Amino acid sequence: MNLGSSTLVVEPLLTGSVTTTADGNLVLATVTSIRSRARHILVDTGGFNQQLALQQRLEPLPPVTSIIVTHFHWDHCANLRLFPGIPVYAMTEPKWFDRATLGDVQLIPTMVSVHEGDTVDGLANIWEVPGHTANHVAVAVLGDHGRVLITGDAISDTTDAAQGAPHLAFYSEMEARRQVGRLLTAADWIIPGHGAPFEVFHA
Numbered sequence: 001m002n003l004g005s006s007t008l009v010v011e012p013l014l015t016g017s018v019t020t021t022a023d024g025n026l027v028l029a030t031v032t033s034i035r036s037r038a039r040h041i042l043v044d045t046g047g048f049n050q051q052l053a054l055q056q057r058l059e060p061l062p063p064v065t066s067i068i069v070t071h072f073h074w075d076h077c078a079n080l081r082l083f084p085g086i087p088v089y090a091m092t093e094p095k096w097f098d099r100a101t102l103g104d105v106q107l108i109p110t111m112v113s114v115h116e117g118d119t120v121d122g123l124a125n126i127w128e129v130p131g132h133t134a135n136h137v138a139v140a141v142l143g144d145h146g147r148v149l150i151t152g153d154a155i156s157d158t159t160d161a162a163q164g165a166p167h168l169a170f171y172s173e174m175e176a177r178r179q180v181g182r183l184l185t186a187a188d189w190i191i192p193g194h195g196a197p198f199e200v201f202h203a
């Protein structure tokens, strides 16, 4: 499913989900590919349990040239180690790392700190959407389907969108709600952190 245009592919390579099992939750995160003729951006890299699937999906595609991390929970960034030397764009300030964050991401030498309004490779616009974590970004891309927002866990699935809040807000419930409202108002399509893409209908 390409949510971009004839010259820009925007598609989930892996579609996230959360499945409750007798032994705990099986958590899979969404990994999105944004690619033009010259550039290939990944938004998030998925968890350890998604490494093989990610490598399979990437095999026929042009090499990844940039990575954007929505936030540093392990299920969204564990596979960063598969891409040594590739620039990693993420919100690293204020330096506030959530529990369940991988400490070693702080050591990535190619990390580039991004802020609201920054553009990555001329294709992907950065929005700061704190709430689920303090340092959390969403990625906006414009295409034939309008504005696509790749939201990480600011909106992790359609339930979050319907409830107007992410079901986990480690940093600020109030701020998280404000950001969900902002994202839904601006989006034509959402690619959420743990679900399939969905269209946003405006009254």
Ligand SMILES: [Zn+2]
Binding pocket: 071, 073, 132, 153
């Ligand atoms: Zn998270």
